[in-house]
Amino acid sequence: MPLTEPLHAIIPAGGAGTRLWPLSRRAAPKFLLDLTGSGRTLLQQTVDRLAPLTDGGSISVVTGAVHAPAVLGQLPELGEQSLLAEPSPRDSMAAIALAAAVARRRHGDVVVGSFAADHVITDRAAFEAAVREAVAVAREDYVVTIGIEAGHPSTAFGYIHAGEPLAPDDDAATARHVVGFTEKPDVATATEYLATGEYRWNAGMFVVRAGVLLEHLAAQKPDLAAGVAQIAEAWDTPAREEILARVWPTLEKIAIDHAIAEPVAAQGGVAVVPAAMGWDDVGDFDGLAELLPADAEGVHVLGDADVLADGAPGSFVVGSGRTVAVVGVPGLVVVDTPDALLVTTREHAQRVKHVVESLGTEREHLR
C-alpha cells in the first residue's frame, strides 16, 4: 500500500529505563543509548525507521528539557523546531497532544503518529507496511493503533483485543475494530489471550488525524485539551516560554491509553492494524540479551568486553574495556560501567529496578 498522505511523526522520548541500570541512567536514558551495537542509538533508529514514512511530513521529538541538547546532538538533521522540550514530565497524553496541536497549527489537519523512542523493530518493511495501512485508516477518522503479534504470554505488556475486520470485503486490508485494551495481565490471563488469537501487544503506537485526536481529548479531558491548545497557540511565538512555564505544570498527568484509547475504543472509534515486525521494548537485560547475537560460548556481548566464558551459556555481558570471565552460571548478567557494576541473572532481570530504588541519596550520582 502506498502512503496515502505524509505522516507527521511524534516521538515521545522519556522514561528512565531503570531496569537497564547501570547502563541506562537518568542522565543517559535508554533512548539515548546504542543498545544493539548498531552504531545508532534507539532514538536515532526510531528516526531512521520513520524517515521513509515522513517524506513531505515531519518528525517531532518530545523530551525533557534536560535531554534536549543530547537529542539535538544525536539528530542534527531535525533542527530545533522539531524538538518540543517539556519543562517537567506530564505523561504521554500531554506530550502527544501538544505535538499534535503544534503540528496542526503548522501543517493543517494532518495525520500524526506516535512512536516511542526506545523500542527496537527489526523488520522495517513490516513496520512501514503497518504504518501505511494505519495512515489510510486514520483518514477515516479512526484512532489507529498497531497491534504487535504476541510471541509469548508476556505479563510486561498491555494487550489490544481485536474484533471484527474494518473492511471485510477488502482483501488488502488487515485492520480490525478494537474491542478494548487491557492492563498488563497475569500469566494465566495472558495465556488465555493468546489462545483466542484475538489479542495483540500494545506497543503504544497510535496513528490518528490531529483534529480527531484533539476532539477526543476535548471530549474526554476538556481541561487538558484547553491547556494544550493554549500552549500550542503560543508555541511558535515569543510567548512560548511564559505560557509553557505557567500552563504546563497544571496539565493532568495521564497516559494516552487511559485518556483516549480506552474510552474511544468503548465508543467504537479505535482500529488496530495487526503486525509482526520483530518489535521489542528492550524492557530489561533479559530482553536486551535476546536482541544481541551470541558468541561461540553462547554469550551475548554489548560494548567493549573481552569475554571468557566457562559454563555460562546464555549469559549477557555489557563491557567497558576489561576482560570479563563468567564461570559456571548460565544466564549471568554482568553490566560493567566505569562507576557501577551490576551482577545478576536474566531470570532476575526485572529486579534491577529495585536496586535503583535502593541507591538512596548517598548514591544519587549513580541514578
Added chain:
Amino acid sequence: MPLTEPLHAIIPAGGAGTRLWPLSRRAAPKFLLDLTGSGRTLLQQTVDRLAPLTDGGSISVVTGAVHAPAVLGQLPELGEQSLLAEPSPRDSMAAIALAAAVARRRHGDVVVGSFAADHVITDRAAFEAAVREAVAVAREDYVVTIGIEAGHPSTAFGYIHAGEPLAPDDDAATARHVVGFTEKPDVATATEYLATGEYRWNAGMFVVRAGVLLEHLAAQKPDLAAGVAQIAEAWDTPAREEILARVWPTLEKIAIDHAIAEPVAAQGGVAVVPAAMGWDDVGDFDGLAELLPADAEGVHVLGDADVLADGAPGSFVVGSGRTVAVVGVPGLVVVDTPDALLVTTREHAQRVKHVVESLGTEREHLR
C-alpha cells in the same frame, strides 16, 4: 610448654594461587596479598605468627627470584640474608632442604620448621603451643608434622593418619606416631577418615632438626641431597651465584611429602602434633569468603567495594572502588580488579583455575 630451643623458621613462598584469579596473579601471588583485610599480607602474617617462636632463632623466606624484591619490601625487618631466592621453582623439597642446610652452616644443628607463606591461622596461641610441642619432639630426632583438626571431609587436602601416642605417660604431650600420609581423598574416603578420629589435615608444616632432615634426604634422595649441600656450602661465599646457576636446575623436583614424610613415616620416624588453630589454606574464593565477615545483607566484602545486595546472601565481592550491585543469586562471587573482572558462584570457585588456563597468549598480561 616453653620453647625448648629457638626455632629457625623456613617459609617457602611460592604458588600462583590461580584459583584466586584475577585477585592473585603471577606477579602478585597469594602470599603477597592482604586477603583478610587485616592490613598485613599473608606472608607478613606468617612472619608475625612465627616471631614469638623464633626469638634467638631465625626466619628465612625461600621464594622465586622474581618475587625477591617484593618479599624484601614487605619484610624490611628480615634483611637480605634471610632471603633465599630460587632461580626457578624446584618444588618444596629443594627449597626446604636448601634453607635447612644454610641454617645448619650458619647456626649449627638447629631445629628448623617449614610453614607455607599463604595460609591463614586465626588462633595464634594454639599455633604457638603446637609448634612448641613440635620443637620438643623434634629434639628427639623425629620429623614432626602438625595435624590440623579436620572440620569437614575435605577433598582438597592430604590427610595424616595418626597412630599411638608418642609419650603415653606424659599427660601434657599430645604428639602421636604417624602411620602414614594420604593423597587427597574422594568424599567417601574422607568421610571414613573423619569417622575414625585418627586423621588430620596435612598443612605442610614440618618441624625437624636440620641434621635429621638432611640425613633423611641423603638416604632417600642422595643426588638431591648432594646438590643442596654443594649450594649451601657456597651460599655465604662469592661462589653462590655461579654454583646456584649451575646446580639448582639439576635438582629433582619433588615435594617434601613424597621425598621424606611418606618414606620416613613408613620407618616410624614421623610424629604428629594434633592441633585446632583456625587454619585455612585460602584455596579458592569459597574458602576466602568464609574468612571474611558478612555485612547485614550476608555479603562478604574484601577491599574497597560499595555493595548493594538484593537476594544475594553469602555472596563475596572483591572491590576496586566502584559500586557493585548483586541481585537474585545467593553465593555470587564478583572479583573486580582494574583490568579483569571475574563473576562466578562459590559453588564453582574451583573452576576459576580453568579460566586462568584459558587466558592464552593474547591475555598473557592478565596471568
